Amino acid sequence: MSKLKHWKAAAAVLLLFNFAFGAGTLAAAVTQKFSGTTATAASASADGNWGLSFQTEGKPPVANATADQLKAYNASYAEMTEEKVIYLTFDAGYENGNTPAILDALKKHQVPAAFFVVGNYLETSPDLIKRMIAEGHIVANHTYHHPDMSKIASKEAFSKELTDLETLYTEITGQTMPKYYRPPQGKYSEANLQMAKDLGYHTFFWSLAYVDWYQDKQPSKEEAFKKLLGRIHPGAVVLLHSTSSTNAAILDELLTKWEEMGYTFKSIDALAASDTV
Numbered sequence: 589m590s591k592l593k594h595w596k597a598a599a600a601v602l603l604l605f606n607f608a609f610g611a612g613t614l615a616a617a618v619t620q621k622f623s624g625t626t627a628t629a630a631s632a633s634a635d636g637n638w639g640l641s642f643q644t645e646g647k648p649p650v651a652n653a654t655a656d657q658l659k660a661y662n663a664s665y666a667e668m669t670e671e672k673v674i675y676l677t678f679d680a681g682y683e684n685g686n687t688p689a690i691l692d693a694l695k696k697h698q699v700p701a702a703f704f705v706v707g708n709y710l711e712t713s714p715d716l717i718k719r720m721i722a723e724g725h726i727v728a729n730h731t732y733h734h735p736d737m738s739k740i741a742s743k744e745a746f747s748k749e750l751t752d753l754e755t756l757y758t759e760i761t762g763q764t765m766p767k768y769y770r771p772p773q774g775k776y777s778e779a780n781l782q783m784a785k786d787l788g789y790h791t792f793f794w795s796l797a798y799v800d801w802y803q804d805k806q807p808s809k810e811e812a813f814k815k816l817l818g819r820i821h822p823g824a825v826v827l828l829h830s831t832s833s834t835n836a837a838i839l840d841e842l843l844t845k846w847e848e849m850g851y852t853f854k855s856i857d858a859l860a861a862s863d864t865v
Contacts, residue, residue: 636738638665638774638793648795648821655863658793661781664863666795667823672851674820675859677702677794678830679730679770683713684803686836691719693839697847700855701725703830704770704792707732707753714760721761726856728768729753729789738775746783768792768856790860794827796820806834813838817845825859 640649648666655668667673678690680703694701703720705727710717720727731737731749740746750769757765769789771780776791784791798815800807812834816826828835 636775636777638771638776640795642819645818646821648823649819651793651795658781658791659863661778661791662785662789662860662863663781663791663793664825664859665793666821666825667859667862669823672822672849673824673854674846674851675702675823675825675854675856676700676828677704677770677792677825677856678828679703680705680709680830681730681734682708682831683716684831686833687713687716687830689836690830690839691716691723691725693843694725695723696840697843697853699843699853702728702768702792702856704728704730704768705753706730706734706772707756710753710756710760717757717760721763726766726768727757727761728766728770728792728856730770731772732756734772736773736775737771737780738777740780743783743786746780747787750784750787750789768860790863792825792856792859794825796824797827800832800835801829803831803833806832809834809838813842813845816842817849820846820849820851825856 637652639652641651642649648668651665653665655664655666658664667675676694676699678701680687693699703725705717717727729750730753732752733749735749737746737749740749754765757763767787767789769784770792774793781791796816796819798807798812800812820826
């Protein structure tokens, strides 16, 4: 393949991941915008898109499924607690130079985080994966190819998306990948949640995210703080994208502000342990 063709192919992959990774949070953003105060928790299958409605400041949003409904599938979107604790997570589809600054900020504040990665990230950024692990973070499963998993009917095909990533992770790190899974694009079904549980996985959604994935339309610092400070709540599972230059630029200050608000940070290990059936 010529260098030009290789560059075009790489650019296409990055564009695809950029769109796909944003789609999940976009579904949540649309739900937040239009559901207002009338949203009620639906069945765990809902409409296949994870969605949130923020109704009371300082409280978890109403989601497509309740914490108790999700718990039956070893799944979580937040911890129902009055303790001011945050579970910080990142979705990582590809590396564009922002992860080192994110890791620097996490190290400075001694904050544990979870990075949900796909095959592309493992293939291109093994050194960053090793750094994440060395600095005490969790590297978790966001599937190999980032498909709409709710459209995968067979357990074999569902399992392959997870186990192929596990295999590559082990080849790179020499370790077994933690059994934590985040559905690509926030799309899921009851059958998917059961498949993940049967494979020994704990599924993580989120209770706070914002539109941070458009590379040519990054939010300003003020826009980011308005959402991430205004909607933080005890027990929050926060989803940020590691591709965001805004996140890389503000994370040190953001962590400081959350700390000043009285929040501390825990690993998702703790949340998974409390929700396992």
